[in-house]
Amino acid sequence: MSTSANIGYLYAGILLAAGFVFVLVATGLANLLAPHKNTEEKLQTYESGETPIGSAWVQYPLGFYIFALLFVAFDVDIVFIISWAVIFKQLDIFGFCEIVFFIIVLALGLVYAWRKGVARWI
Template identity: 85%
Template sequence: MSTPANIGYLYAGILVAAGFVFVILATTVSGLLSPHNPTKEKLQTYESGETPIGSAWVQYPLGFYIYALLFVAFDVDIVFVISWAVIFKQLSIFGFCEIVFFIVVLAIGLLYAWRKGVTRWI
């Protein structure tokens, strides 16, 4: 008895559908069963027991977001470089040229961000 080659996709689809149903069902049931008694104290922003002063909506400078985005981008790129280093001996010269190209593109991106002043805090 042989099984079709695409049966794995059917199992994955069933698993994804079951996950969606579980999340929707759990959210609905918890929304129906949880008590709803909002008071002024419960709706207040909680800051480690301190009474908040002013609004909770504070606008941060755009540079912080761009700096964080650069950090995440280069952090993810390090994962690729480390995984490449693990299989370095199995790669040919083509694999070496690919990682050099990858690092050059990253360096150009960092140089561009540096020239635009993104890496300065203030």
């Protein structure tokens, strides 16, 4: 290994250490200089400028979380389909069969979620 490569690692290590020290110093100074007086307004739940009504601890139906997870899963799958479409001409029939299988699995997952009643919003 040449000396110039070792110098590069040294610079990266120094930069990493400097960043770590900067974060520690900035956090320490913020804790020392920041006011710590708790008032009623500071302890109140913030709801976009509106006066909060009731408790902030509300239990949402589980279906909302599952619906959100389905959205994220299908949203990420679109990224895979788009990247496949970009290199479609380079792939042979095997690549086409792979994406067809992928879409079939996605469709089966959607049908399963639909039958379980998860795909309904309310």
